[in-house]
Amino acid sequence: MKCQQCEKPATFHITELTGEKPHELHLCEQCAQSYLTQNPSGGMPIQPSLAGMLHHQLKVADTAKELAKLDEQVCPICGISFYEFRNQGRLGCPHDYTCFGSELDPLIVNIHGDTQHAGKHPKHHQQSSQDQTRLIQLHNDMKAAVEKEDYERASQIRDEIRKIEEGQS
Amino acid sequence: MRGSGPESDIVISSRIRLARNLAEFPFIRRCTPQDRKSIEKMVHDRLQVIPGFNTLYYLRVDELAHVDRQFLTERQLISREHAEAEGARSVAIDNDERLSVMINEEDHLRIQVMKSGLDLHSAWDQINEVDDQLESKLSYAFHERLGYLTACPTNVGTGMRVSVMLHLPALVITNQIEKVFRSLQKINLAVRGLYGEGSQAMGDFYQISNQITLGKSEEELIGQVSGVVPMIIEYERKARDFLITQNREDLHDKISRAYGILCTAQTISSEETMHLLSSVRMGVNLGLIDDLAISDINKLFVETQPAHLQKLRGNELDTAGRNIERALYLRRYLQDRGKEHRDERN
Numbered sequence: 001m002k003c004q005q006c007e008k009p010a011t012f013h014i015t016e017l018t019g020e021k022p023h024e025l026h027l028c029e030q031c032a033q034s035y036l037t038q039n040p041s042g043g044m045p046i047q048p049s050l051a052g053m054l055h056h057q058l059k060v061a062d063t064a065k066e067l068a069k070l071d072e073q074v075c076p077i078c079g080i081s082f083y084e085f086r087n088q089g090r091l092g093c094p095h096d097y098t099c100f101g102s103e104l105d106p107l108i109v110n111i112h113g114d115t116q117h118a119g120k121h122p123k124h125h126q127q128s129s130q131d132q133t134r135l136i137q138l139h140n141d142m143k144a145a146v147e148k149e150d151y152e153r154a155s156q157i158r159d160e161i162r163k164i165e166e167g168q169s
Numbered sequence: 170m171r172g173s174g175p176e177s178d179i180v181i182s183s184r185i186r187l188a189r190n191l192a193e194f195p196f197i198r199r200c201t202p203q204d205r206k207s208i209e210k211m212v213h214d215r216l217q218v219i220p221g222f223n224t225l226y227y228l229r230v231d232e233l234a235h236v237d238r239q240f241l242t243e244r245q246l247i248s249r250e251h252a253e254a255e256g257a258r259s260v261a262i263d264n265d266e267r268l269s270v271m272i273n274e275e276d277h278l279r280i281q282v283m284k285s286g287l288d289l290h291s292a293w294d295q296i297n298e299v300d301d302q303l304e305s306k307l308s309y310a311f312h313e314r315l316g317y318l319t320a321c322p323t324n325v326g327t328g329m330r331v332s333v334m335l336h337l338p339a340l341v342i343t344n345q346i347e348k349v350f351r352s353l354q355k356i357n358l359a360v361r362g363l364y365g366e367g368s369q370a371m372g373d374f375y376q377i378s379n380q381i382t383l384g385k386s387e388e389e390l391i392g393q394v395s396g397v398v399p400m401i402i403e404y405e406r407k408a409r410d411f412l413i414t415q416n417r418e419d420l421h422d423k424i425s426r427a428y429g430i431l432c433t434a435q436t437i438s439s440e441e442t443m444h445l446l447s448s449v450r451m452g453v454n455l456g457l458i459d460d461l462a463i464s465d466i467n468k469l470f471v472e473t474q475p476a477h478l479q480k481l482r483g484n485e486l487d488t489a490g491r492n493i494e495r496a497l498y499l500r501r502y503l504q505d506r507g508k509e510h511r512d513e514r515n
Contacts, residue, residue, distance in 0.1 A: 050323060078195040090275070092199035094190065094310035094318040097325070104322060108315070111323055114384025117316030119327040120297070124305045127192060129312050135193040143203070161193065165308055 002087050003028035004052035025052075050089035054107055075099045077136050095133045131164050138164075174286020177463060178454045179402050181334040181374065182283050184245075185292045185391075187300055188319045188328035189278040190310040196320040197273060205257040205273050212272045215306040216261055222302070225261040225270075230254075236485065239476035245283065247271055268299060275320050276328070278303070287402075289331060289395045293387065316383060326383030331394045335401060338373040338451045339408035346375075349401060357381055358397065372443030372470070377401070413455055424452035432503045436492040442473050442499070460507040473498060 003010045004026050012025075012032035025032075071083035080092030082100055091097070097104060108115055127135070138161050145154040174180070190196060191211070194204055209229075216222045230238060230251060238252040246269045247260050258273035271279040280303070282296040310318040317328040324330070340346045350360050361376045377398065379390045412420045427448035430437075450466040452458040471477060478494045479486050486494055 050321065078199040080199055088198065090198045090320045091196055091322070093195035094192065094312070097312055097315055097318055108322055108325065108383065112326065112381040112383035114326075114381075116314060116384060117312075117326045118384055118389075119316055119329070119386045120300075122304050122309050122311050123301060124308075127308060127311075132192040132308075132310055135308075136195060139193050165193075 001026050002051070003031050005031040050107075050111075051087060053110060054086050054089075070103065073100065077133055077140075093136055094129070095136065098129060098133070127164060135161060135164055173464070174284060174288050176398075176402055177286035179336055179405055180287040180398065181336055181467065182285055183287055183289045183292050184281060184283045184332045184334070185289065185296050186279055186281040186330050186332075187296060188276040188317065188324045188330075189280065189300070189303070189307075190318060190320070191277045192308045192310045194277065197275060197277065198320060200256075200273075202256055208277055209257040209259055209272055212270075212278065212307065213259065215303075216270075219302050219306060222261070225263055225268075227261050228259060230258045230260055231256060236476050236479050240480055243471065243474040243476050248274060248279070250274060251279075268295065270299075270303075276324070278307075287333060287395070287398055289333070289391050293391055297387070324382050326381075327385075327387050327390065329382055329387055329390060330378050331391050332376050332378035333394060333398050334374055334376050335398070335405070336372075336374055336447065336450060337401070337405050338447050339412055340405050341373045342412060343408045345404070345408060349404065353377060353397065356393070356397070358394065371440060372447035374447075409451070409455060420455075421452075421457050424448050424455075424457050428452065428458055428503075431499050432507075433500065434496045436489070437496045437499065438492055439473065439475060439495070442495060443470065446470055446473075460510040461503075465502075465506055469499065469502065 001010045002008070006028060008028035008030070010026035011029055012027045071081065071086065073082040074080070075092055075096050076099070077095040078092035080096060082103065085091055085096065085100065091100075105115055138157050142154050142157040142161070145151070145157060174183075191208060194200060194208055197205070200208070213227060216225065216227070228241070230241075230247060233241075238247070241247045241260065242249055242252045244266060246262055246266060248271065251258060251260070251271050251274045254274070256273065258271070260272065261270040262268070267283050269281050271281070280296060280299055282292045282299070284292045312318050316326040319325050319328050337346060337349075340349060353360055357380045359378050359380045361378070377394060379394055382390070385393075427445040431442070431445050431449065446466055446469055449458060449461070450463065453461050453463055453466060472481070473495050475491055478491050478498065481498065482494055
């Protein structure tokens, strides 16, 4: 098990009994030390990590069985499992936002209080999410074609990539 | 850290960074070594064809010696993570070290603009322009509803982190700093120590930044940070006034002792140096020390760091050696500057 605050293995397992329900924390030695020595009256409290937040959110929402099922979900484009994301707090590819959307959206609301972008948009290469997913797939296909020394297929794929990049798909 | 720009007595620097990813590759965690090389090469090649970008220094971080990577980190041109990561990665830096573009950090691109003093609006104008130019040659991963897609959902949307580095010694001395933290957290702003996430506040420097990146425009996020900073500045100035009117002798003594140690120490750690320079910096601002300018202190903060000292000396030094070199550098610098100021006055 990894530490909820960083990437190191969790060697300290703390159960907090101060709230209404017991609250479990899994930390490495260093994070445990700073957690245990933090000033209870304030100071700089540890921000809950992404993995910690997800852990909490899923525990509330799902039974162990459902969670295990969810963990097995794998993105067809980059191959990351939901379990890996849950543990590392980092996604594998842009398509994960669609693939794990139903679990990610509540987390995103939790972090940002919103799920609608209100900032700038790219001016030039604005492709649909589907096109972007297709691009990653085509790049994978091209790598495979080059490895197989199938250069004709590789050049066909390159043309397809160019079309999408130039917005002609 | 030039000690210039608006409110530079208290605001060290203003920084904006944008996280961007290329549409055609997986995020860094799932990239193969070959993918990382392809991204690195693609970004490098495209940078060469953008007017004005071909003059950037382009450094392959993975090919640099440890001390050089540390040097770039100390100058805040790359992150600690970027310095310590593995695989093909690089950084493009402009001439005056205000702009840096990290390639293959946590996201494919991390664009950063830094300004001296409180100057977020001009930092935004510059980074927005750079982002537009890069985007004309690269296709970014962008979602109609979620905005710019990032490896970590905490950055999704604008991908923007706006931060301001503040020097708040009087709020620390008067034990009011925690009150400031608590009120900032209530309005979704994060407070961190000198080197960002997870680091301790050293030398009373605190970085304030936006926590949310989605649901607000870039201008709104900048407005939120730049709106709150003047209040903290005001709060720090009031605390300084209080200290100087209520306790002038004690404050003057603390600052003079700090200056004295820096001028005479034979061996000194990085941590002690930061701590003492922080007092001296406040002393210069309050007119209690007139031999030095704020730009001198800011320069010393940067140049007494481990990699800077080793570059200056021209060879590797262990901790004990660095402590001696640091003390020597401080003594020489402060004696020379003090003499120049005295000569100017006479």
